[in-house]
C-alpha cells in the first residue's frame with residue numbers, strides 16, 4: 021500500500037518541491053492550504069510543463085485540504101481523517117524581517133503551530149504510526165558561537181522568528197523523548213530556487229537583475245550587503261527531509277552545503293549573468309553599485325532594510341547527514357543556483373508589464 025504523507029506549507033517553496041518528490045516516490049500526498057482571497061497555488065503549477073502539472077495538481081494521489089496550523093481542532097481533525105504515515109511541518113511565517121513586525125503571530129504559527137501537530141498525533145494515539153518532520157532552521161544559531169555550525173553547536177537566535185523556531189525545535193525533541201515518537205528536526209540552512217518567495221534576498225536580487233537588464237526596473241534597494249549565508253538549492257534539500265524520516269533512528273540533522281557567500285557576491289554574480297558589471301562606491305549605508313557600462317546607480321543600500329538584530333554569518337557542517345544519510349551536499353553549486361534563478365527570472369520578466377510601482381521600492 022502507498023505511504024500517506026501530510027505536508028503543511030505545501031503552497032510554499034519547499035512544500036511544492038516536496039509534494040512533487042513524494043508523488044514521484046508513489047506516496048499519497050495531502051497538503052494543507054490556507055484560505056486566501058487570491059489564488060495561492062501558483063507554486064503547485066508554475067514552472068511545470070503541462071504534462072508535469074497533470075501529474076501534480078491533477079494527480080489522483082494529491083489532495084488539498086483547507087487548514088491552518090494555529091487551529092488545533094482543524095489540524096487534529098485532518099490528521100485523524102488522513103491517518104498519515106509521515107507529517108512534514110513546513111508551515112511558517114518564514115520571513116525573518118517580518119517577524120520583528122509580527123512577533124506574536126510568528127510565535128503562534130512557528131511555535132504553537134508545531135505543538136498543535138505533535139499534540140494531535142499524541143492524543144489521536146498515532147505516536148507509533150506517524151513520523152513527524154519539523155522544519156528547523158540555521159536561524160537557531162543566530163549570533164554564531166562556533167564556525168561551522170553543527171548539531172551540537174549552541175543556539176543563540178537573533179529574531180522573533182528564530183526564537184519561535186527554537187520552541188518548535190525543543191517541543192519536537194521533547195515529544196520524541198517523552199512519548200517515544202519519531203519526531204525529528206531538520207536544521208536546514210538557507211535554500212533557494214526559482215520558486216523562492218520574492219521578498220527573500222536571493223530572489224529579490226535575481227528578479228531585479230532580470231528587470232534591470234530588460235529596462236523594467238532602475239534600481240535594486242538592499243539592506244546589509246555583508247551578510248554571509250550558506251545557500252543551497254531547495255530541490256536538493258527536500259530529499260533530505262524525506263531521508264531524515266526514513267532513517268532507522270529518530271535524530272536531528274544539519275543540512276547545508278558547507279560553503280558561504282555574501283549578499284554582495286550574490287548581487288555581483290546575478291548581474292554578471294545578465295551582462296552587467298558593477299563597481300561599488302561609498303560604504304555602509306551610503307554604498308552604491310554603479311553600472312560600469314552606463315555610469316548609472318543600479319544598486320543602493322537602503323537603511324530601512326537593515327534588521328534590528330542581524331545574523332552576520334552562517335556556515336553549516338553537513339558531515340552527519342553525509343555520513344548517516346548518504347546525502348551529497350554539493351549537487352547544485354552556488355554558481356549553478358544563481359544561474360538557474362536568473363535564467364528563470366529572465367524568462368518570467370519578459371512577460372511582465374513595465375513600470376510596476378513596487379519594483380524600485382520596499383520589498384522587505
Ligand code: NDP
Nearest residue numbers: 029031032033034088089110111112114155157208210211
Ligand atoms: P515559504 O514562506 O515559501 O512557505 C511557507 C508555507 O507555510 C506557505 O505554504 C504558507 O502558506 C504556509 N503557512 C504560513 N502560515 C501558515 C499557517 N498559519 N497555517 C498553515 N500554513 C501556513 O517557506 P519555505 O518553503 O522557504 O520554507 C519551508 C519551511 O522551512 C518553513 O517552516 C521555514 O521557516 C523553514 N526553513 C526554510 C529555509 C529556507 O531557506 N527556505 C531554511 C530553514 C528553514 P501561504 O502560501 O498561504 O502563505
Ligand code: GDR
Nearest residue numbers: 114116157158209210219220221222242243244247325384
Ligand atoms: P534569512 O533570508 O533572513 O537568512 O532567512 P533573507 O533572504 O531574508 O536574508 C538573508 C540576508 O540578506 C540580508 N539582506 C536582505 N534580506 C532581505 N530579505 N531583503 C533585503 O533587501 C536584504 N538586504 C540584505 C538580510 O539582512 C540577511 O542577512 C531565510 C528564511 O528562509 C528563513 O525562513 C530560514 O529559516 C532562513 O533563511 C535559514
